Amino acid sequence: MEPNKVQSEGGLNVTLTIRLLMHGKEVGSIIGKKGETVKKMREESGARINISEGNCPERIVTITGPTDAIFKAFAMIAYKFEEDIVNAMSNSPATSKPPVTLRLVVPASQCGSLIGKGGSKIKEMRESTGAQVQVAGDMLPNSTERAVTISGTPEAIIQCVKQICVVMLESPPKGATIPYRPKPASTPVIFSGGQVRADPLAASTANLSLLLQHQPLPAYTIQGQYAIPHPDLTKLHQLAMQQTPFTPLGQTSPAFPGLDANPPASTHELSIPNDLIGCIIGRQGTKINEIRQMSGAQIKIANAMEGSAERQITITGTPANISLAQYLINARFRDVAAMWNDPSSMTTS
Incomplete structure (x- = not known):
């Protein structure tokens, strides 16, 4: 977010640039047929809305303008996403409407101010909005x-974005910011019958299969002060292929499976190979805690059993919580599989 103060008739006004990270389907929704929706958003909000180019599974949407224009653009995007959810639910037995979700991209140097001392600022934002x-x-x-x-x-999101903007203006980024640029999708994958799909996940797992066959890796990679053990890529590939998000639980293909008015708590168990459990836990438990927070499910990882090559993961919560937790666990495996497929993207997380 790059603040630039400019003078206006109403006193001190502020021009902001806010970056959003969106999946392809979300981008398609705000572009609309022949670009009509995004054109309307630009005209009515007065903000500049630019969408990153490229055949990427994720795109960056950049919104620039005076604060009022920014908030109008955010409101239009949030209400458009809510409209998409309502339309998707019209053919679904689900009675509980999922929330609208937006992802901002913020310089890491500003995140401390956003969280606040002991999490005080983020807690205040949650409670007030x-x-x-x-x-x-x-x-x-x-x-x-x-x-x-x-x-x-949408109303809560707009109020929350306003508060985030205030924090960002009060605490500008420190040092140079290296912006996130989503990677282009891999080369199209050719399936039997000659059908071609530019499916980034299919391409990633296909490339991983080639990696398994032709590029044996060393047991460890040295990253800074850390020696990171290589996981068993065959197992990782198999787990990465388990890619069905939000598995329907007792329902027939609803748009938002597992959602109902008063869903009972239930338990689901997964078995994960010992040498891959670290992918899920993350350094100092960061990844598993992130999955717990985002899914709302309780997730327990059993201790390693002598003679067993697997660890048991128990997920407890509503069907929606469990489905989301399963999706996030599978997504984590896919991320790690992609990381080993492209060592240049590795971090020490």
Whole structure:
């Protein structure tokens, strides 16, 4: 976020640049048919809205303008996403509406101010706006930025963004910021019958298969002061292929499976190979804590049993909590698989 103070008739005004990280489907929603939706957003808000180019699974949406224009643009995006959720639920038996979720990209040097001493600032924002706010523990790949996830009603999100902007203006970034740039999707994968799909996940796992066959890796990679053991890539590949997000639990393909008015708590168990459990736990438990916070599920990892090659993970919560936790665990395996596929993107997390 880059503040630039300018003088206006109403006194001191502020021009901001805010970056959002969006998946392809979300980007498609705000672009609209022939670009009509984003054109309307630009005209009505007065903000400049630019969308990064490239065949990427993720895109950066940059919103620039005076504060009022920024907030109008955010409101239009939040209400558009809520409209998408309502439309998706029209053919679903789910009765509980999921929250709207936006991901801001913020320089890591500003995240401390956003969290506050002992988490006081982020707690205050959650309580005063009613929005859920999560600051990622790790920086985005090859950058000095972190993702800040905001979930809630459009009204709560708008109020939360206003408060975040105030904090960002009061605490400018320290030092140079290396912006996050999403990686392009890999080369299209050719399936049987000659069908071609530029599916980044399929391409990633296909490339990983080639890596398994042709590029044996050393047992350890030295990163700074750390010696990082290489996981068993065959197992990692198999786990990365378990990619069905939000597995329907007792429902027939709803848009938001596992959501109902009063879902009962239940338990689900997973078995993870011992040499991959570190991928899920992360350094000092950062990854597993992140998954617990984002999913709302209780997640317990059993101690290693003598003679057993696997560890048991027990997930407890509503069906929606469990589905989200499973999705985040599988996503973590896919991220790590991609990391070993492209060593240049490795961090010590």
